[in-house]
Amino acid sequence: MFFHLALFCSSLVAFCQERRCDSVIDSSFTSFNQEIELLIAKKKKNQHRLRTEETVYVIPVVFHIIHNGEPMNQGLNLSMAQVYSQFEVLNQDFRRRNSDSLRTPKKFGGVAADTKIEFALARIDPLGVRMKEIGIHRYNGGRNIWNRTDFEALVKPPTIWNPTEYLNIWVTDLSGLLGYSKFPTGSGLQEGGGWEQSPNGAVTDGVVIDFQAFGSNKTIRQFNLRTKYSLGRTLTHEIGHFLGLIHISGDGGCEKDDFCEDTPLQDGNSYDCKGGLVSCGAENMVQNYMDYSDDTCMNLFTKEQALRMKTVLENSIRRKELLLSKVAIKPVNPNPANSILLFPNPAIKFVNIDYDNITIQSYLIYNQLGQILRQQQVSEKLYTIDFDGLSAGLYFMVFYMDKKIEIQKLLLLDQVN
Ligand code: ARG
Numbered sequence: 001m002f003f004h005l006a007l008f009c010s011s012l013v014a015f016c017q018e019r020r021c022d023s024v025i026d027s028s029f030t031s032f033n034q035e036i037e038l039l040i041a042k043k044k045k046n047q048h049r050l051r052t053e054e055t056v057y058v059i060p061v062v063f064h065i066i067h068n069g070e071p072m073n074q075g076l077n078l079s080m081a082q083v084y085s086q087f088e089v090l091n092q093d094f095r096r097r098n099s100d101s102l103r104t105p106k107k108f109g110g111v112a113a114d115t116k117i118e119f120a121l122a123r124i125d126p127l128g129v130r131m132k133e134i135g136i137h138r139y140n141g142g143r144n145i146w147n148r149t150d151f152e153a154l155v156k157p158p159t160i161w162n163p164t165e166y167l168n169i170w171v172t173d174l175s176g177l178l179g180y181s182k183f184p185t186g187s188g189l190q191e192g193g194g195w196e197q198s199p200n201g202a203v204t205d206g207v208v209i210d211f212q213a214f215g216s217n218k219t220i221r222q223f224n225l226r227t228k229y230s231l232g233r234t235l236t237h238e239i240g241h242f243l244g245l246i247h248i249s250g251d252g253g254c255e256k257d258d259f260c261e262d263t264p265l266q267d268g269n270s271y272d273c274k275g276g277l278v279s280c281g282a283e284n285m286v287q288n289y290m291d292y293s294d295d296t297c298m299n300l301f302t303k304e305q306a307l308r309m310k311t312v313l314e315n316s317i318r319r320k321e322l323l324l325s326k327v328a329i330k331p332v333n334p335n336p337a338n339s340i341l342l343f344p345n346p347a348i349k350f351v352n353i354d355y356d357n358i359t360i361q362s363y364l365i366y367n368q369l370g371q372i373l374r375q376q377q378v379s380e381k382l383y384t385i386d387f388d389g390l391s392a393g394l395y396f397m398v399f400y401m402d403k404k405i406e407i408q409k410l411l412l413l414d415q416v417n
């Protein structure tokens, strides 16, 4: 059995190298690609080890909504509903839970994949503070329209959240461009076609989407979106690039490839929604998220594309770390009898508070001698409590709710600088 597997893998690598290393591809991309091929082969061989076919890869995301000072829900300051409609599409597409998966032509049905890659909204910000709008960060960029160069230089560096913990997604007006993405570092890919290198990777990594190609009008036609791009597929496509996929045509003629065996060779990208288009002797896979068709047409990633993305996720810098990130994990209540969850505990400087279906009217903080150090009326929902002025030590927090009182211990640690 072992012998059989080894033979399969080595022949696979040889096959890939023979077919895929053609001269039209620039040499550094070829070496990135060979590296990926080897890793894919290794992954196939080791599948039963660390991660199996059943493993779900979870990537925490933050949506930076870059507006121009508009009030919430107006202009570029997009509504929460629009952001969440996009988030839903993303998970549906990557997990093949999109309702239009039924429209994948029979002949491509066999290669269509649930990628087993999922996205989770960030719950805590880079300072550890619980986010009021889960997964959303709003920022006034001071302009109502952006070009790529200015956006890279003026918006990304001050707004990016640690790219090893968050997949950063910016949304703004991109002056006609639908979106663009950073390819995994080390690929040697030339800029263009929706992806670009990350020269100063850590301050610009991530994906940018135009606000009129962001979110979905599928259930309610409520958002201001361009007709052809109104189902949220631009982000699906750009995250494909972020995880190492290129356009299925390889952005060239029949001699160019996307390094995935189960997507057909295509004589260029397909536009609009032309089903039954034939090139290079086979039917174009216009339904692939990595083609150039309209959103209504797109409905699949293939198995090889999924494998490639997961291989990049497991190996690539500022990708593999995302799988270990804890920023999207919903904290579990260690004491289910409590209605209020305090985290982290021990805390430094502040504590986050999480509760549902109750109203906190006020709270008190006692020290161990039973002295009241703070007494606070609560009018809005509480997210965090600051411990300014309190020294390290053990405290008792007493919460007054409509019908009951809850007392919790909290350990405050010294700040280490
Ligand atoms: N032009 C962009 C790129 O190549 C995005 C294309 C997205 N297509 C779509 N139907 N949403 O990266």
Ligand code: ZN
Pocket (backbone or CB within 6 Å): 193, 194, 195, 237, 241, 247
């Ligand atoms: Zn693209």
Ligand code: CA
Pocket (backbone or CB within 6 Å): 248, 257, 258, 259, 260, 261, 262, 263, 264, 265
């Ligand atoms: Ca292919």
